[in-house]
Amino acid sequence: MWPRxxxxxxxxxxxxxxxxxxxxxxxxxxxxxxxxxxRWLPDGLAxxxxxxxxxxxxxxxxxxxxxxxxxVQKCLYKSFVDVLEARxxxxxxxxxxxxxxxxxxxxxxxxxxxxxxxARALGAALQGSVGLKEGDVAALFFCGPQGISAxxxxxxxxxLGCRVAWINCHIRGAPLQHAVLSSGCCVxxxxxxxxxxxxxxxxxxxxxxxxxxYLSSTSPTKGVEPLKGLLEAASSDPVPPQxxxxxxxxxxxxxxxxxxxxxxxxxxxxxxxxxxVFATGLKICxxxxxxxxxxxxxxxxxxxxxxxxxxSLQLGCTIILAPKFSASNFWDDCRKYQVTVIQYIGExxxxxxxxxxxxxxxxxxxxxxxxxxLRQEIWTRFxxxxxxxxxxxxxxxxxxNFGLLNYPGRVGSIGKSSFLLRxxxxxxxxxxxIETEKPIRDDKGRCIPVEPGETGLLVSQVTKYxxxxxxxxxxxxxxxxxLRDVLRPGDIYFNSGDLVSRxxxxxxxxxxxxxxxxxxxxxxxxxxxxxGVLSLVDFLEEVNVYGVPVPGCxxxxxVAAVRLSPGKTFDGxxxxxxxxxxxxxxxxxxxxxxxxxxESTGTFKLTKFQLVQxxxxxxxxxDPLYVLDNNSRTFQPLTPDxxxxxxxxxxxx
Numbered sequence: 001m002w003p004r005x006x007x008x009x010x011x012x013x014x015x016x017x018x019x020x021x022x023x024x025x026x027x028x029x030x031x032x033x034x035x036x037x038x039r040w041l042p043d044g045l046a047x048x049x050x051x052x053x054x055x056x057x058x059x060x061x062x063x064x065x066x067x068x069x070x071x072v073q074k075c076l077y078k079s080f081v082d083v084l085e086a087r088x089x090x091x092x093x094x095x096x097x098x099x100x101x102x103x104x105x106x107x108x109x110x111x112x113x114x115x116x117x118x119a120r121a122l123g124a125a126l127q128g129s130v131g132l133k134e135g136d137v138a139a140l141f142f143c144g145p146q147g148i149s150a151x152x153x154x155x156x157x158x159x160l161g162c163r164v165a166w167i168n169c170h171i172r173g174a175p176l177q178h179a180v181l182s183s184g185c186c187v188x189x190x191x192x193x194x195x196x197x198x199x200x201x202x203x204x205x206x207x208x209x210x211x212x213x214y215l216s217s218t219s220p221t222k223g224v225e226p227l228k229g230l231l232e233a234a235s236s237d238p239v240p241p242q243x244x245x246x247x248x249x250x251x252x253x254x255x256x257x258x259x260x261x262x263x264x265x266x267x268x269x270x271x272x273x274x275x276x277v278f279a280t281g282l283k284i285c286x287x288x289x290x291x292x293x294x295x296x297x298x299x300x301x302x303x304x305x306x307x308x309x310x311x312s313l314q315l316g317c318t319i320i321l322a323p324k325f326s327a328s329n330f331w332d333d334c335r336k337y338q339v340t341v342i343q344y345i346g347e348x349x350x351x352x353x354x355x356x357x358x359x360x361x362x363x364x365x366x367x368x369x370x371x372x373x374l375r376q377e378i379w380t381r382f383x384x385x386x387x388x389x390x391x392x393x394x395x396x397x398x399x400x401n402f403g404l405l406n407y408p409g410r411v412g413s414i415g416k417s418s419f420l421l422r423x424x425x426x427x428x429x430x431x432x433x434i435e436t437e438k439p440i441r442d443d444k445g446r447c448i449p450v451e452p453g454e455t456g457l458l459v460s461q462v463t464k465y466x467x468x469x470x471x472x473x474x475x476x477x478x479x480x481x482x483l484r485d486v487l488r489p490g491d492i493y494f495n496s497g498d499l500v501s502r503x504x505x506x507x508x509x510x511x512x513x514x515x516x517x518x519x520x521x522x523x524x525x526x527x528x529x530x531x532g533v534l535s536l537v538d539f540l541e542e543v544n545v546y547g548v549p550v551p552g553c554x555x556x557x558x559v560a561a562v563r564l565s566p567g568k569t570f571d572g573x574x575x576x577x578x579x580x581x582x583x584x585x586x587x588x589x590x591x592x593x594x595x596x597x598x599e600s601t602g603t604f605k606l607t608k609f610q611l612v613q614x615x616x617x618x619x620x621x622x623d624p625l626y627v628l629d630n631n632s633r634t635f636q637p638l639t640p641d642x643x644x645x646x647x648x649x650x651x652x653x
Contacts, residue, residue, distance in 0.1 A: 051505045055408070059418040062284075062407045066424070069280040073314065079247050079272040080279070081115075081158040083313055085238075088112035094316065100333055101145050101323045111152065113236040118156020121227075121234035122187075125160075125243050129230055130187065130211070134161030134246055137185040137255075141167040141176075141198070142215075144323030146191045147299055149215055151309065153189055158253065161244030165255040165267060166300040169194060170601070177201040178264045182473060183255050185210060189227060192216040198224065249273035255472055256302055256398055266477055268399040269469040275306055282311025284405065285370045285392040287341050289316040294339040294366075296325040296348070302398045303371065308343050317341070327351040331386075334364045344371035346605060347542075350378045350535070353385060362387040370394065373510075375532050376412030395508065399481070401468045401494050402427050402460030404508055413507040414500070426461035428487065429454075429500060434519050435555075439483065447486045455501045455511050455524075459483055459493040468494045499526075516608065518547030519555040521586040527558075527608075530589065533582050534560060537575060539568035542598045544606040545589060548615040552649045558589035561611055561623075563598050570594060572626055572635030580633075590653045591616045592626040592635050618643050628653070 077083055087094075092109025099105075106114075122138075124131040132138065138157050142150040157164050165183035167176070169191070176197060180188055181204075188205060190198050192214040199221055205212060206223055213227040247253075253272045257265035270278075287293065293312045297304035312319045320337045322329075330352055334342065348371070362385075370392045374382075379391060395414040396403030402425050404415020417427070430447040431440040431454075439447045439457055450456035462468045462482065470478035486493045499511045511517070512526040519525070527545040534543040542563040547556030564570060570592070579588040593616075599607045614621050618640060626635040627642060645651040 055416070055418065055505065058408055059416075059420050062405065062416075063418070063420045063424065065284045066421075069283055070277040073276045073280055074249060074273060077272075077276060078249055079158065079244065079251070080253065080275045080310060081155055081244075083276075083310070084108070084112060084115070084155055087313060087316065091316070095318045096313070097148055097151070097319045097321050098337060099145075099148050099321050099323075100329075100337070104148060106148055111155065112238075114152045115155035115159060116236050116239050117231050117234040118153055119159040119239045119243070120237070121230040122157065122162075123160045123239075123243065126239065128234070130213075132157070132160055132162050132187060134244055135163070136160075136187070137163045137165060137183055138187040138189060139165040139167055139180050139183050139185040141169060141180075141188060141190040141194055142299070143169050143191045143193050144298065146193075146215065147321045147323065150191075150299060153215070159239045159244065161247045161251075163252050163254065166257070166305065168257060168265060168300050168601075169298070171265065172197050173200060175264050177204055179257055179267070180205060180210070181208060182264075182267055184473065188212045190214055190224075192219075195221060247272065249276070256300065256305070258398055258471075266399075266474055267472040269472055270306075271469070274469065275310060276314075278302065278306045279310035279314050281307045281394065281403075282317075282341075282370065283315055285394070286368055286390065287311065287315055287317060287370070291315070291317045291340045291368075292320060292338055293317045293341045293343070294320045294322070294334060294337070295343060296322040296330070297343055297345055298324075301345075303343060303345055307370070325351075327355050331358075331361070331364060334366055335360075338365050340365050341368045341370065342366055344369055344374065346373040349374055349382045353378060353381045354541070357385070361385055368392060372396070372414065375528075377532060377536070379411050395510070397496065399469065399471070400460070400496060401425075401462060401466045402496075406507070408507075410507050412509065414510045415508050417502065417506045417508060425466050426463070427459065428493075429456040429458055429502060430486070432457040432499065432514065434514075434517055434524050437514055439486075445485060446488075447483070449487075450501070452502055452504045455499050457514065458496040458498050458500045458508075459486060460496065461486075462492040462494055516546065518558070520547065520557060521555070523584070523586040525558055525587050530558065530560070530583065530587050534562070534579075534589075536582075537578055539565050539571060539574075541565040541568075542606075544598050544608065544611065546608045546612050548612055550653060551647055553653065557591070557653055558587065559591040559593060559611070559616060560589040561593040561595055561598060563595055570624075570626070570635075573633065576628070576634045588628065590628045591638065593621065594624045594626075616643070616646075 088108040092107060094108050095105060096108045096111050097106045120126045120128055122128045122130040122132045124133045140150055140153055154164050165185055167179050171179060188210055202212065202223055212224045214224055215228060216226050217228045219226045249272050251272055252269055253275060254270040255267040256270060257267055293308060295304050295308040299305050309319060320339055322333060325348060366389055368390045372394050374393055383389065391409060393406040393414055394403060404417060406413045406415045408416060429450045431450055433440050442448055481495050483493045483495050485491065497514050499514060499517055500508050501511060502508045512528045516527045517524055530545045531543045534540055540562050544561040546559055548559055550557045601607065616625060618638065625638040627638045629636045646653065
């Protein structure tokens, strides 16, 4: 997919022409006309041009945005909190956030004043009673309805040069304790609604010297102090920037946790520079200053906090902040607040498509949807039902050093690459062994790139300009995400953990996560693809597919944990005929586990770890289990006798 070096040399004169004064720049029209020629030709003739030529105009425009927008932000601001201060000075009365639950509205000026109160109440150098200083870590543990208050605390703490850890409000017990302690915080500020969760881990936090607060006027918990009175009594005078004089763009600023689908959540390091660069994603996707952005994702997630909130702040957009996602209220909110840009992740748009149809489905002002994880079949259904909304599908991860954007809008693709992007951010898809869960290497020990259409592991090179920040205090976990000597001796690549493919036009397609894909009957089974097919069955509301070992069998057998649609019953015969028609024989799940609720993270990622551990063991599974029966051509209930026969090998799957 790379053009030859001689072709790259031919592009240099174009750069020279750009630097010349008018009218010499008019010579740009000649190569521009040549580059756009494939657009004017019939598709058959256009295909005769190399892919990099056909897509060069779009690729150049995207790379231009990718280079220019973050560069401007990094030149203007040293820290992300500088953005708030600059915006508040320029336009203090502009509406920044509207909370859909309470109706509360906050302008840029009010957010600046309230965050100054936070800094003065908590900062040692400002005679704050809590005594925090530059470099200290504070953890925030908040529910959705307290979103504006949590944002105020974030900005205020950052004015002091403090680092902030955003804790997932859904975790409890050991995972919560691990998340707080791994951040290295000296202060925890919690939502009083999370009292029970705080009290469960409080003894260990107090033993470690962590000072705990509720954002309330009183505290019902011994050992937890109320913070609201201190904040209200503090001055809202501007905070001198000298307070955070030691902060640079490279300084650590924020810790956002991985989803924790396998093991405890891990804190990912964000510098001020990284936040500013990530936040430009909203503009690169096509958002504008006059847009109204609807944020329904949790604030402890990168998409909401950095791309949604910080991206809107950079552009000057107004944010409509919902405490949580509600499929039934989603479009009503969009109509009420005149929303023009929405964010999505994972299954969110599928939930919208599954709501009852209404005459007003297309009556809205939404023009742009930005997110990731959208399956092709949902993409099509969403547009058919809700109108011609521009879908801007992106690919990336909280800790990753590389991302993709589907800027041409090809349905089903997670993003487009190009030779220009490879020069800027070197990346490759390499062959991967599903059984050993390791990359395949040649006789020289180097990894082997895949051909277009083949599935492999996506990796991206770690360089000075594309660093991998790693996990706070977890060197071993950080090292696990790195691959060495990939294509050349001494090189280092970030292991995305994602199995993807690309087509001849350099569009990338997601297949599965490593560890989720499994082998059965000598074939690789993508859990995501099977989930997508089974989700089309009318009586299945949600589907979670995974592989489990079976005694005497090679590989793993497929199991589908499902939640039935409201008012529907399980039809084993109908499901059998559907899977026989729509799935390869090796990909058909052998077991169906019916659950009332499929456990997921706060960002709609279905968890598989516990399900895999339980397998199809009737002794520990309380849910109804069904097994594929080819003789009767149905899924029949799994009885103890059938279970025993499968284990001793008298019944072959």
